[in-house]
Amino acid sequence: xxAILVYDFGEKRVAKACxxxxxxxxxxxxxxxxGELTEGQLRSVEKGLRSIMHPSEDSVLIYLxxxxxxxxxxxxxxxxxxxxxxx
Amino acid sequence: xxAILVYDFGEKRVAKACxxxxxxxxxxxxxxxxGELTEGQLRSVEKGLRSIMHPSEDSVLIYLxxxxxxxxxxxxxxxxxxxxxxx
Numbered sequence: 001x002x003a004i005l006v007y008d009f010g011e012k013r014v015a016k017a018c019x020x021x022x023x024x025x026x027x028x029x030x031x032x033x034x035g036e037l038t039e040g041q042l043r044s045v046e047k048g049l050r051s052i053m054h055p056s057e058d059s060v061l062i063y064l065x066x067x068x069x070x071x072x073x074x075x076x077x078x079x080x081x082x083x084x085x086x087x
Numbered sequence: 088x089x090a091i092l093v094y095d096f097g098e099k100r101v102a103k104a105c106x107x108x109x110x111x112x113x114x115x116x117x118x119x120x121x122g123e124l125t126e127g128q129l130r131s132v133e134k135g136l137r138s139i140m141h142p143s144e145d146s147v148l149i150y151l152x153x154x155x156x157x158x159x160x161x162x163x164x165x166x167x168x169x170x171x172x173x174x
Binding site (some may be wrong): 050060074 | 139150
């Protein structure tokens with residue numbers, strides 16, 4: 001499935017969360033990652049982020065869809081990364 | 088169509104961008120908004136954010152899908168807002 005992940009981590013934990021997410025997904029903007037995940041990888045991502053986060057302070061949103069082609073992507077301003085070029 | 092909007096604005100412009108986005112979409116997490124938009128509203132959102140942003144510093148990503156039910160939403164940690172309850 002295709003995932004868009006957006007996190008909001010405290011400053012002390014954000015570098016660790018970023019490094020962790022990059023193992024599974026492509027970084028596309030400050031705190032935004034995208035990519036294909038299997039069910040098992042999704043569980044690993046959730047488990048890993050739970051172990052990094054302070055659950056009363058940090059938050060993560062993950063949007064999932066069966067296929068990437070079900071959504072369009074538009075961007076304004078600085079283009080920090082191009083998911084299609086990073087795979 | 089259903090939109091997920093994520094921005095990364097400089098500190099001086101973020102409050103203005105947030106206030107603007109709230110006119111069209113529901114705030115769901117720091118710098119993340121969701122909601123239904125018509126084609127005309129999407130154009131207004133893009134135009135408004137372009138007028139607020141510094142294009143060499145700030146960035147906006149908008150993910151669009153025809154129907155909200157095409158995607159699943161998962162969240163970890165602090166739940167800042169519940170899109171379904173805000174409509």
